[in-house]
Amino acid sequence: xxxxxxxxxxxxxxxxxVGNKILEIFFSGxxxxxxxxxxxxxxxxxxxxxxxxxxxxxxxxxxxGHGEIDCQGLRDRCIEKGLDSILLYVGGNLVVxxxxxxxxxxxxxxMGFDRVFPxxxxxxxVAAFLQAEVQP
Amino acid sequence: xxxxxxxxxxxxxxxRKEVLTAWPTGKDVRLEDAFRYQRAIPAAKNxxxxxxxxxxxxxxxxxxxxxxxxxxxxxxxxxxLETEGEADLLPTTIDAYTRQNRYEEAARxxxxxxxxxxSLLNGFPAVNHGVPGCRTVVEAVSKPIQVRHGTPDARxxxxxxxxxxxxxxxxxxxxxxxxxxxxxxxxxxxxDWQYADRLxxxxxxxxxxxxxxxxxxxxxxxxxxxxxxxxGIIEGLLALExxxxxxxxxxxxxxxxxxxxxxxxxxxxxxxxxxRAAGHSDYxxxxxxxxxxxxxxxxxxxxxxxxxxxxxxxxxxxxEKIIVKTPHEAMGIPTRAANAQGLxxxxxxxxxxxxxxxxxxxxxxxxxxxxxxxxxxxxDKVLELGRGDVAAGTVAAFQAGVLDVPxxxxxxxxxxxxxxRDNEGFLRIFQKGNLPLxxxxxxxxxxxxxxxxxxxxxxxxxxxxxxxxxxxxxxxLIGRPK
Numbered sequence: 001x002x003x004x005x006x007x008x009x010x011x012x013x014x015x016x017x018v019g020n021k022i023l024e025i026f027f028s029g030x031x032x033x034x035x036x037x038x039x040x041x042x043x044x045x046x047x048x049x050x051x052x053x054x055x056x057x058x059x060x061x062x063x064x065g066h067g068e069i070d071c072q073g074l075r076d077r078c079i080e081k082g083l084d085s086i087l088l089y090v091g092g093n094l095v096v097x098x099x100x101x102x103x104x105x106x107x108x109x110x111m112g113f114d115r116v117f118p119x120x121x122x123x124x125x126v127a128a129f130l131q132a133e134v135q136p
Numbered sequence: 137x138x139x140x141x142x143x144x145x146x147x148x149x150x151x152r153k154e155v156l157t158a159w160p161t162g163k164d165v166r167l168e169d170a171f172r173y174q175r176a177i178p179a180a181k182n183x184x185x186x187x188x189x190x191x192x193x194x195x196x197x198x199x200x201x202x203x204x205x206x207x208x209x210x211x212x213x214x215x216x217l218e219t220e221g222e223a224d225l226l227p228t229t230i231d232a233y234t235r236q237n238r239y240e241e242a243a244r245x246x247x248x249x250x251x252x253x254x255s256l257l258n259g260f261p262a263v264n265h266g267v268p269g270c271r272t273v274v275e276a277v278s279k280p281i282q283v284r285h286g287t288p289d290a291r292x293x294x295x296x297x298x299x300x301x302x303x304x305x306x307x308x309x310x311x312x313x314x315x316x317x318x319x320x321x322x323x324x325x326x327x328d329w330q331y332a333d334r335l336x337x338x339x340x341x342x343x344x345x346x347x348x349x350x351x352x353x354x355x356x357x358x359x360x361x362x363x364x365x366x367x368g369i370i371e372g373l374l375a376l377e378x379x380x381x382x383x384x385x386x387x388x389x390x391x392x393x394x395x396x397x398x399x400x401x402x403x404x405x406x407x408x409x410x411x412r413a414a415g416h417s418d419y420x421x422x423x424x425x426x427x428x429x430x431x432x433x434x435x436x437x438x439x440x441x442x443x444x445x446x447x448x449x450x451x452x453x454x455x456e457k458i459i460v461k462t463p464h465e466a467m468g469i470p471t472r473a474a475n476a477q478g479l480x481x482x483x484x485x486x487x488x489x490x491x492x493x494x495x496x497x498x499x500x501x502x503x504x505x506x507x508x509x510x511x512x513x514x515x516d517k518v519l520e521l522g523r524g525d526v527a528a529g530t531v532a533a534f535q536a537g538v539l540d541v542p543x544x545x546x547x548x549x550x551x552x553x554x555x556x557r558d559n560e561g562f563l564r565i566f567q568k569g570n571l572p573l574x575x576x577x578x579x580x581x582x583x584x585x586x587x588x589x590x591x592x593x594x595x596x597x598x599x600x601x602x603x604x605x606x607x608x609x610x611x612x613l614i615g616r617p618k
Contacts, residue, residue: 012232013232013233013235013236013238013241014232015232015286015315015316015317015318015545016545017315017355017543017544017545018355018357018430018543018605020545021543022602022605025598025602038318038545038547039318039545040236040317040318040545063468064232064258064468065232065257065258065468065469066231066232066233066245066256066257066258068256069241069244069245069248069256093467093468095468096254096255096256096257096258096468096469097254097255097468097469097470097471098464098467098468098470098471098474119434119466119467120434120466120609
């Protein structure tokens with residue numbers, strides 16, 4: 001099987017770049033083809049990059065608390081653009097204020113994300129989910 | 137062509153017309169009215185006065201970060217920090233949309249926050265609230281208050297908040313671009329910050345001293361002191377040229393207490409050296425220290441320890457101000473109760489250590505000398521590239537990777553420098569990229585890293601860097617192998 005392509009980026013007006021650089025180095029090391037859009041990425045930039053590179057998953061990061069506003073409607077836009085089965089993962093500090101993770105997870109799953117991760121997610125685990133869930 | 141030269145009034149006024157039309161609230165800004173309003177603010181609420189007093193009296197002032205979407209809620213938050221948290225200085229942290237001049241999105245954030253009954257923005261959208269909204273905040277508190285943000289183009293934000301009575305403005309053309317933006321050319325952000333500094337200069341010329349604070353910690357992630365010092369000194373020089381007189385240079389805790397104390401000492405000495413060498417004598421220089429700006433432990437008790445460690449460093453290094461973190465740091469925006477707890481934990485340690493002096497002055501002096509040597513390597517090259525002009529030299533230096541901020545998001549930053557800790561936790565250089573460090577210094581960095589590699593029984597590698605980034609949130613300073 002060919003190495004799956006994943007699109008990586010920090011959504012919205014968020015410029016937290018440290019974790020983004022680590023994710024790029026980590027997932028490349030795990031054998032994924034990583035298309036890293038860096039920080040401050042709009043929904044349409046994620047989608048355009050996924051279409052151009054025939055990516056199997058979009059990994060959205062958000063650290064600054066506006067994740068709830070920035071991520072709304074991403075699943076619908078993917079479907080509109082024909083990305084019916086693309087995997088959507090999201091992770092980071094997704095809402096403003098300290099909120100129990102179950103509530104955050106439920107909120108983002110309702111928004112159409114396949115998996116939701118806290119800021120201290122185990123990257124090996126994330127990579128294992130990705131390997132298992134990407135469409136060949 | 138970008139130059140470190142005071143902006144002429146005719147040019148300033150023509151730029152100003154455009155700046156004030158970028159959002160409807162800009163039309164409320166009238167300088168004569170602003171000067172009148174600022175002159176009526178008592179000295180006890182002026183930030184520059186507070187910093188100068190702290191310098192003269194050897195005090196360390198405590199300041200939190202805080203900001204929410206709505207005016208009334210923001211006032212409640214600040215009042216809580218003032219009374220329950222006993223903050224000496226107050227902030228108004230600006231939301232991320234405003235920082236990118238996305239005022240329409242900030243407006244939607246305000247609407248959604250009203251609807252949700254909770255702040256959905258990570259700060260206070262000062263431009264949208266305009267001069268009247270900001271004045272309501274300034275008038276509701278009794279301590280000096282500063283605008284803290286991360287805005288590459290902060291011209292309209294400066295116009296509105298200074299007219300509204302804020303007496304300190306954080307940021308700079310490098311420190312609020314390279315770590316905070318992706319595609320803003322450095323020439324542009326330096327020019328836009330020359331405007332903000334000139335505006336502060338205008339207030340100065342009208343008898344109102346506004347404090348300016350370049351943002352020291354940059355990416356907050358393993359930034360060696362010589363890199364942030366060089367950038368802070370350059371931003372200080374740029375501000376002085378535009379007529380700023382109250383300057384607070386910053387440094388973010390790196391983790392090894394000796395290196396941190398040496399960093400604060402060298403920052404003060406170096407800044408005076410470079411400011412005087414550029415012909416400046418009429419200025420007030422103070423230093424701000426930031427508690428750990430990297431990743432925090434999620435556990436609140438552990439987070440308090442990180443806060444405490446930063447407070448210990450401050451107590452010994454004696455900056456005039458410390459920026460305080462909260463036990464919710466790992467989880468994002470803190471509640472106001474958590475924010476006040478950070479202030480109390482900090483106050484306790486600083487009060488306990490007030491009269492103590494630290495060990496081994498000689499080792500600190502050696503580390504001070506190393507940092508000064510490194511800064512000189514960088515500054516010499518910046519000035520050479522700019523043929524003597526520090527503004528032009530900065531742009532050329534970033535292009536060449538002579539100035540390079542570790543882990544910064546900007547495409548105008550080379551991103552080739554990779555720092556790592558040595559065996560005692562000092563930040564050293566792993567990959568130098570194009571930094572113009574001389575061979576003597578590089579060999580010394582290398583020998584320090586070899587000590588660590590030997591102690592850990594592994595090669596010097598990128599894994600060490602990743603381990604160091606996560607170490608503090610996992611309870612260690614140095615990321616050792618398991």
